[in-house]
Amino acid sequence: MEIVLAFIIGGLYAAGLYMLMRRSLVKLVIGLALLSQAANLLIFTLGRLIRGRPALIPSDMARLVEPFADPVPQALILTAIVIGFGVQAFAIILIKRAYQTVGTDDLDDMRSTDVMHGSSSAPPVNLPNDKWRSPVEATLRDEGA
Amino acid sequence: MFSIILSTAVRYLFPLMLLFSVFLLLRGHNDAGGGFVGGLVAAAAFALYAIAYGVPAARRTLGVDSRVLISLGLLVAVGSGLWPVFSGQPFLTGVWAKPTLPVLGKVGTPLLFDVGVYLAVVGVMMTIILTLAEE
Amino acid sequence: MAIIMAILSGFALTVVAPWLCRLARGATGWIIALQPVGLAFYFASQLHPIAAGGVIALSYPWVPGLGIALSFYVDGLSLLFALLISGIGALVVIYAGGYLGEHPQAGRFYALILMFMASMLGLVLAGNVITMFVFWELTSLSSFLLIGFDHQREAARAAALQALLVTGAGGLALLAGLLLLGQAGGSLELSTLLNEGRAIQSHPLYLSILLLILVGAFTKSAQVPFHFWLPGAMEAPTPVSAYLHSATMVKAGVYLLARLSPVLGGSEAWHYLVTGAGTATMLLGAAVALWQTDLKRILAYSTVSTLGALVLLLGMDTVLSVKAAMLFLLVHALYKGALFLIAGAVDHETGTREVTRLGRLARAMPVTAVAAGLAALSMAGLPPMLGFINKELLYEAKLQAPRASVLVTSAGVLANMFLVAVAGIVGFAPFFGRRADPPRMPHEAPLAMLVGPAVLAGLGLVCGLFPDAASIVVSAAAGAVRAEVTAVELKLWHGINPVLGLSLLTVAAGVGLYAARGFLRRAGSIGDAIGRWGPRRWYSLLLASLNGLARVQTRLLQSGYLRRYLMVIVLTTVALVGSTLLLRGGLTEPVPSLLDARFYEWTIAALILLATLMAVLSPSRLAAAAALSVIGYGVALLYMLFSAPDLAMTQFAVETLTVILFVLVVYRLPRFASLSSRRARLRDAAIALLAGGLMTALVLTAMTLPRDLHLATYFAENSLLLAKGRNVVNAILVDFRALDTLGEITVLAVAGIGIYALLRLRLEEPADSGSSQPEEEV
Structure with missing residues (x-):
């Protein structure tokens, strides 16, 4: 089954990365969700797969006896699942707000950090601001003068 | 989107789910369960309630602001860690009470910590879902 | 203990100075x-115990593992500096009260100058080289803040x-x-290092040590070719120039050389490097000072010359x-502190520092004029000032130098001739000269601005x-540097000897140069033309190329397209990990x-796998969300x-x-848009499949490797024993690694509050587009 899971993990990674590279914001969120599933499964598989032996100590024993499922990756994944949900929800809301504010969901239109107004569809461009010069450039100009 | 079937079902499901979530929380130390799962199930119960009866009703049933639950959960978790500090042990050392209670079983700071996790998870999930639903 | 208090009290006062300034207003300086x-x-x-050869040493552990201690070591050399720092510091602070008046930023000024004073004291009192270095950097930092005090002027910021x-x-x-x-x-403590001179000089690293330390000292003390920053620093308010850039901070390099001369000095390399740099600096500074017309720039270049002379003397390394x-x-x-403060007073009263526009100020500013005259006499080395005794001693030392005494003596005489003329230009001409068209008619400076010059010039007399x-x-200071008690007897009259002859020659030539100052200024434009290709130019070119490099690499790497970043990261990872897998034979059956x-x-x-395919290919948001579920x-199944019930429940x-989340928001999200071209999609798919394939190969390889069961066994054995829990996963979460879990629920809480903030807080519409512009050109 490990081999099958290896291919599932590869598939999820590939799908996640492909979606992350799209220009649409919503696809980015889908990609994030796919990636977090892939990472969880990866950690889980690396801890090896065992059927029907959870890491629970039976009531008549004082310790776990072999074979048992590795509890360490499980503890890692458990919190990762919940945090993954939090991050996913945050990303979705962020996109919703960004879409409302910027008026586009094309990542290529979101390259500037300047404040934009309402739903203006004009693409933001990084205009060189002549008013501001760094002290270094100021020295240079004075040198040249 | 009020539906009689849903609201009738939820009237019985809601207390059962809450009870189940507390059950998961309490048995978590010895069997499958724990604060994370318990909190998620409780949040699902409230979410279902909100869908059936509307967000204001869900807020009334919750009683406190969900953001208060977040901070309460964190406080309980930190407090359970501070408890051993007062008796000179490192932060977050597990301290257990001698007698075992009838329903709860062994009581100690790890259980209190799990309660903190439970409250924080419920708080966060309810904050997300209820604010979104009100949009 | 008192030493620590001396330093800490300065830093403490730094913190409260702005409030004090608001309360006491004009009286703050006093x-x-x-x-x-x-x-x-x-x-x-x-003074007396230390002059007798005593040393105050104390030490507190700081980073004992690295041999770093907060230790202090006070001998004659430290004491001379400490006296200068605190004494002139007091006069400068009083002066600043008058100079700044009701300046709105006066509080900041006091705070910074106190911070500098405390750092400088720490530097000269430190007994551990790392401690000393920390204070050394603090003085550079406070100097930066003080030069840029008038931060709305571009020139001040650049300087x-x-x-x-x-x-x-x-x-x-x-x-x-x-x-x-x-x-x-073998130690970072000065007290130990001072006795290790012989071992260090025969160490193979000696030359590297010497060069590195000399670069540090030469930059700080403005030696050629690093001297150009000091005249630039004249953008600072005048009290700062007088204090940092003349009397104390620029002498830190001299202090360092003097402090380490028992350790590093005496070798051929030391002699040639230190003497050479000192001589060049001394001559260059004195010559350039002659044709400047701005009072402060003249003083700055003459300071450069003096620093060169000091370095030269330390390089000669005789008693x-x-x-x-x-x-x-x-x-x-x-004398230089006095002259700087006087220059500030003149500027304050007349509104100009151009020597060509100043003259006949003596009647309006009599006290200032007397102080200026005394300071200039001391600078020119005329009796009965302390400067005269000093010049006699200088010439005597140079005449008796063991190596190249003719060369250093003639260089010294030449530089001193220039300085006599400079003393006339700054201390005599503005007050007694004929020409005068100042922008404002002057009055005598206020009391606070008279105390400093008068005390300093008076002390010289x-x-x-x-x-x-x-x-x-x-x-006491010389004894500390030479590590032997040396009595210095100073007297005004030495009798008729070669030294007196040199003095007479110096003064005569200096007066001649003073008379020819108008001609020198015209000739100076040639010097300026040469200077334009000097180190200041190299500095600018260096910075320009750094800026250019940054611009090029930003254009290459920071395109602003998320997918470009991802591609770089993914392809690099695939190439590195994949090649390692292949080369190390990781791929096994x-x-x-x-x-x-x-x-x-x-x-x-x-x-x-089917759902994954659907999530990628589906053109509808809803279908993609369903596929994700x-x-x-x-x-979860x-x-x-595979034996993880906790995970399964949580995932469900x-x-x-x-x-529920998707039901609530999905219709408010934008529709799926196909924005990329077919070619881009194919390219991305290829990259993604490559990365996915690599992950599959990694998992398969990992399956063939032995596993470290250390942790699993530990938790299996101790879960019930130590954490009293039969659910091992839960025991890890709430007991063994509870601190991690605490961190994780905190992250969750932050995400939840962040979402609340995003949904509830509206972006305020900016009132006008101008508010986002940087505040410049005010």
Whole structure:
């Protein structure tokens, strides 16, 4: 089954990365969700797969006896699942707000950090601001003068 | 989107789910369960309630602001860690009470910590879902 | 203990100075001056025990593992500097009260100058080279902030940056040199290092140590070719120029050379490097000072010249030269401090610092004029001032130099001739000269601005007439540098000898140069033309190329397209990890038993892969969301089948909540748009498949490797024993690694509050587009 899971993990990674590279914001969120599933499964598989032996100590024993499922990756994944949900929800809301504010969901239109107004569809461009010069450039100009 | 079937079902499901979530929380130390799962199930119960009866009703049933639950959960978790500090042990050392209670079983700071996790998870999930639903 | 208090009280006062300034307003300078005055008295009281050869040493552990201690070491040399720092500090603070008046930023000024004073004291009192380095950098930092005090002027900002970059670069070299020194000498404590001179000089690293430390000292003390930052630093308010850039901070490099001369000095390399740099600086500074017309720039270049002379004397490294250096240090601080403060007063009263527009100020500003005359006499080295005694000693030391005495003596005489003329230009011409068209008609400066110049210039006279007090301080300092007690006897009249002849020659030639100053200024334009290709130009070119490099690499790497970043990261990872896998033979035949899967497991796997395909290819948001749910529930089933009930339950619950989340928002999200071209999609798909394939190969390889069961076994054995829990996963979460869990729920809380903020807080519409512009050009 490990081999099958290896291919599932590869598939999820590939799908996640492909979606992350799209220009649409919503696809980015889908990609994030796919990636977090892939990472969880990866950690889980690396801890090896065992059927029907959870890491629970039976009531008549004082310790776990072999074979048992590795509890360490499980503890890692458990919190990762919940945090993954939090991050996913945050990303979705962020996109919703960004879409409302910027008026586009094309990542290529979101390259500037300047404040934009309402739903203006004009693409933001990084205009060189002549008013501001760094002290270094100021020295240079004075040198040249 | 009020539906009689849903609201009738939820009237019985809601207390059962809450009870189940507390059950998961309490048995978590010895069997499958724990604060994370318990909190998620409780949040699902409230979410279902909100869908059936509307967000204001869900807020009334919750009683406190969900953001208060977040901070309460964190406080309980930190407090359970501070408890051993007062008796000179490192932060977050597990301290257990001698007698075992009838329903709860062994009581100690790890259980209190799990309660903190439970409250924080419920708080966060309810904050997300209820604010979104009100949009 | 008192030493620590001396330093800490300055830093403490730094913090409260702005409030104090708001309360006391005009009187702030007088109040704050109480601290340095107290310190000066304290240091003066230590004079006698230390002059007798005593040393105050104390040490507190700081980073014992690295041999770094907060230790202090006070001997004659430290004491001379400490007296100058606290004494002149008090006068400068009082002066600043008058100079700044009701300046709105006066509080900041006091805070910064106190911070500098405390750092400078720390630098000269430190007994561990790392401690010293920390204070050294603090003085560079406070100098940067003080030069840029008037931060709304572009020139001030550029000058501050230039000073910081030059001294900061030197500081880095110094740090490297000090660390190597510590290695060679076996300790970072000065008290130990001072006795290791012989061992260090025969160490193979000696030359590197020497070069690195010299770069540090030369940048700080403005030696050629690093001298250009000091005239630039004249953008600072005048009290700062007088204090930092003349009397104290720029002497830190001289202090360092003097401090380490028992350790590093005496070798051929030391002699040629230090003497050479000193001579060049001395001549260059004196010559350039002659044709400047801005009072402060003239003083700055003459300071550069003096720093060169001090370095030259330390490079000669004889008993007499060290004595002369220590006396020169004191004399220069007195007359140059006075002249700077006077220049500030003149600027304050007349509104100009151009010497060509100044003259006949003596009637309007009599006290200032007297102080200026006295200071100029001392600078020119005329009797009965302390400057005269000093110049005699200088010439004597140079005449008796063991190597190249003719060369250094003639260089010294030449530089002093220039300085006599400079003294006339700054101390005599503005007050008694004929020409005068100042922008404002002057009055005498306020009392606060008279105290400093009068005291400093007066001390030059008093010490010249009664040289005994000065000789105690100087011999204590010289004794510390030469590590032998040397009595310095200072007297005005030495009889008729070659030294007196040289003095007469100097004065005569200096007066001649003074008379020809108008011609020199016209000739100076040639010098300026040459200077334009000097080190200042190299500095600018260096910065310009750095900026260019940054621009090019930003354009290459920071395109602003998320997918470009991802591509770079993914392809790099695939190339590095993949090549390692291939080269190290990681890809081995998978064990067939790992393919053993039940029928329903195959079904779940197929379902997950199908849903993944659908999530990628579906043109509808809703379908993609549904596919995500299928994947989530499928993964939960896998967890359940493979002994992870906790994970399965959590995943189920989360998936349910995710469905609710999507139901709530999905229709408010933008529709799926196909924005990329077909070619881009094919390219991305290829990259993604490559990365996915790599992950599959990694998992398969990992399956063939042995596993570290350390942790699993520990938790299996101790879960019930220590954490009293039968659910091992839960025991890890709430007991063994509870701190991690605490961190994780905190992250969750932050995400939840963040979402609330995003949804509830509206972006405020900016009132006008101008508000987002940087505040420049005010």
